Amino acid sequence: MDLVLWNDWHVVADANTLDEHRPLRTALLGVPLRIARDKGGSISISKDDGGLVHGEVRHGFVWACLGLPAQPIIDIPELGGEAKCAVSAGAMAVYASAGRVIENFLDLAHLGYVHAGYLGAEPNTMVESYEVTGTKDGVRATRCKTYQPIRRQSKSQDFLGEYVHVEYNYIVERPYIACFEKSFADGHRFMVMYIFAQPVDEEHTVAHTLLILLDEIWDVVQMRAAQQLVFMQDKGILENQFPKRLPIGAGMEMPVRADRTSVAYRRWLADCGVTYGVIRSPMETAA
Amino acid sequence: MTEAVGWYPVAASHDLPVGHIYQTRLFDCPLAIWRASSGEVNIWQDRCPHRGVRFSIGTALGDELRCQYHAWRFASGSGSCTLIPAHRDRPPPRTIRATVYPVVEYGGLVWSSIVDGESHPPIFAHGVVLRAIPVFRPAAAVEGALTSLGLRDVKFFVQPIASDRSVIRGVAIDDASLLEYDALLERLRRELEAS
Numbered sequence: 063m064d065l066v067l068w069n070d071w072h073v074v075a076d077a078n079t080l081d082e083h084r085p086l087r088t089a090l091l092g093v094p095l096r097i098a099r100d101k102g103g104s105i106s107i108s109k110d111d112g113g114l115v116h117g118e119v120r121h122g123f124v125w126a127c128l129g130l131p132a133q134p135i136i137d138i139p140e141l142g143g144e145a146k147c148a149v150s151a152g153a154m155a156v157y158a159s160a161g162r163v164i165e166n167f168l169d170l171a172h173l174g175y176v177h178a179g180y181l182g183a184e185p186n187t188m189v190e191s192y193e194v195t196g197t198k199d200g201v202r203a204t205r206c207k208t209y210q211p212i213r214r215q216s217k218s219q220d221f222l223g224e225y226v227h228v229e230y231n232y233i234v235e236r237p238y239i240a241c242f243e244k245s246f247a248d249g250h251r252f253m254v255m256y257i258f259a260q261p262v263d264e265e266h267t268v269a270h271t272l273l274i275l276l277d278e279i280w281d282v283v284q285m286r287a288a289q290q291l292v293f294m295q296d297k298g299i300l301e302n303q304f305p306k307r308l309p310i311g312a313g314m315e316m317p318v319r320a321d322r323t324s325v326a327y328r329r330w331l332a333d334c335g336v337t338y339g340v341i342r343s344p345m346e347t348a349a
Numbered sequence: 350m351t352e353a354v355g356w357y358p359v360a361a362s363h364d365l366p367v368g369h370i371y372q373t374r375l376f377d378c379p380l381a382i383w384r385a386s387s388g389e390v391n392i393w394q395d396r397c398p399h400r401g402v403r404f405s406i407g408t409a410l411g412d413e414l415r416c417q418y419h420a421w422r423f424a425s426g427s428g429s430c431t432l433i434p435a436h437r438d439r440p441p442p443r444t445i446r447a448t449v450y451p452v453v454e455y456g457g458l459v460w461s462s463i464v465d466g467e468s469h470p471p472i473f474a475h476g477v478v479l480r481a482i483p484v485f486r487p488a489a490a491v492e493g494a495l496t497s498l499g500l501r502d503v504k505f506f507v508q509p510i511a512s513d514r515s516v517i518r519g520v521a522i523d524d525a526s527l528l529e530y531d532a533l534l535e536r537l538r539r540e541l542e543a544s
Contacts, residue, residue: 165400171435175420187420189435299418302403304379304396316398316445320435 066334067091069132070236071116073258073270075124076150080105090126091338092263097124122150123258123270136239140254140274147282151255151271151289158300159339160238160259160267161308165327166296167240167257168232170206171320176295180288181210183225189320196326198333200235203323234327237336252277255289264339265306269293310336311343354466358458358506358518361478365390365459370414372405376463377511380450381405385412385425392461393428394448397421404447414447423447456520458506473504477527479519481508482534486541488515494537503530 074088075097085098095115096108107117107126116127120135141148156163166172171189174182186209193204210228227247234240238259245251256272273289275282309315310328317325331340357375364371365384372395373380379395381404389412395403397416404423408415413422413431421441422432428447453460453470457478460470484491488509495505495517503526508516517534521527 171419175434176418184434187434188437298406299402302406302417303401304403305401309401315400316442318399318433318436318442320433 063091064336064338065129065132066336067237067261067338069127069129071118071125071127071131071133071135072238072260073123074107074126074260074268076153076270077105077119077122077124078150079153080124088260088268089262091128091261093128095126097126121272122148123272136236138256138272138274140276144276145254145274146278147275147280149273149282149286151273151286152293154269154271154290154293154297155262156267156269156297156300157265157306158267158303159265159307160261161310161328161331161336161339162300162303162306163259163267163269164234164238164240164257165308165324166300167242168203168234168323168327169321170208170230170323172299173208173210176299177292179211180292180295182208183211186225191319192322194322194326196330200233201323201326201330202234203230203232203326206230206232206323232323234330237331237334252280253285261339305341307339307341309341311341314341314344353509354462354464356453356460356462356467356470357508358470359392359461359508360459361481361518362454362457362459363478368409370405370407370409372403373508373516374510375461376509378463379403379405380461381407381414382459383409383414385409387412387425389425390452390454390459391425391428392450392452392459393423394450396448398430398445398447421445458518458520471506473520474522476520476522477524479503479517479521479527479530479534482517482531482538483510483514484517484538484541485514487513490541491515491517494541498533498537500530502526 072090074090075086080099082099082101085096088095094110099105105117105119105124107115116131118125121138125135174187190207192206195202207229209225211225229245230242232242241256243251243254254274258270260268310332359373359375360371360382367384367386371382381393381395384390395405399421400418402416402418407417412425415422420434421430424431428449430441430445433441450461455470456475488507491507503519503521505519
């Protein structure tokens with residue numbers, strides 16, 4: 063097993079959904095887990111043999127580490143005060159590898175097609191060049207410009223019904239966690255979204271999402287519903303990608319300039335030594 | 350599963366109205382089969398070279414197939430990528446193309462061959478194409494059972510889907526005994542799958 067994954071923290075549940083009368087059954091990196099909450103509210107995570115796994119509740123989610131935690135759970139600075147509202151937008155099971163799920167989250171070019179009318183639309187589907195930096199600490203893609211309908215999501219009527227320019231910044235600092243922040247063209251940052259991809263096994267993922275709104279104008283119920291609909295649109299794509307595991311070796315798929323974030327992400331996974339849920343060379347495809 | 354030399358039926362002509370993308374497999378290789386508005390039939394590996402999405406969930410638009418993920422378009426015939434909407438201001442790199450397999454439409458069936466060998470499908474008297482019958486048994490077992498039926502007015506062909514499953518396709522001389530053949534194949538299927 064990859065130590066980089068084994069000794070890291072992964073979200074395994076939304077803390078609000080745990081029921082003290084009925085433990086939650088799930089799995090992480092192929093290991094079946096039982097998550098229980100007692101009357102006092104404390105949470106325990108155990109394996110089938112009864113052995114306990116490191117568990118913590120943070121940011122509204124239950125986190126598990128199967129090995130020895132090599133680093134703390136990621137910090138989410140916006141939750142420290144800037145957030146006007148932060149909600150889970152749902153835990154979505156998807157028959158795809160965690161790497162495919164993260165790559166889809168980072169993808170700009172599909173917004174106007176898979177999410178037509180929600181996150182983009184023809185004919186404004188060109189992807190302008192953006193900045194990507196890949197270091198040993200992760201991947202950042204900045205100044206990703208796109209054109210989106212902002213509608214039905216605002217309590218005030220100011221933004222209704224119009225397509226506006228928005229800018230995304232993406233950050234990946236753990237193999238199966240990513241976030242983006244979204245700003246208007248004037249630089250005003252209005253939302254941050256996290257995805258915590260729980261690798262259930264190499265080809266199954268639960269995508270936990272955290273939606274953070276930075277202004278009071280948004281209708282959070284509508285935003286949450288829209289986010290769930292958007293993920294369901296992605297699910298149909300993700301479950302039809304083959305191979306299921308993310309190919310991270312060169313030459314197995316054909317990226318173009320719009321895919322520079324994906325290229326950097328795949329390369330970073332390879333540099334981190336990730337082998338779980340990925341394909342490192344074409345020779346592995348048959349396995 | 351080992352691919353065999355030769356031509357195999359992978360669809361019936363009537364499975365391919367313009368605008369539809371038919372999905373099947375040959376020797377475990379997933380195939381997307383579609384007819385362009387020109388009438389030309391395409392047999393492609395069911396996988397976009399960009400991100401591996403099945404072509405069969407995409408859309409056939411006249412003489413192009415559009416992938417469902419990023420709306421890249423691929424040309425009937427060559428399989429060459431003709432449009433990448435993210436960069437619609439420049440032509441797609443010529444190296445980007447669908448994996449294309451040989452096609453012959455003959456006798457009401459669509460034939461393909463993954464391994465080069467014989468130059469054309471078997472020659473047979475044209476007639477009425479039977480309903481395709483899937484069988485959860487290896488192609489060799491199905492072929493053996495069909496041969497032992499000893500029928501003369503119908504010709505059977507077996508499409509090897511994967512090592513453990515096949516599809517029986519057939520052509521009868523006329524439609525006089527279609528129901529009879531259909532019932533016979535259903536019976537054969539049940540016997541084979543029970544054995």
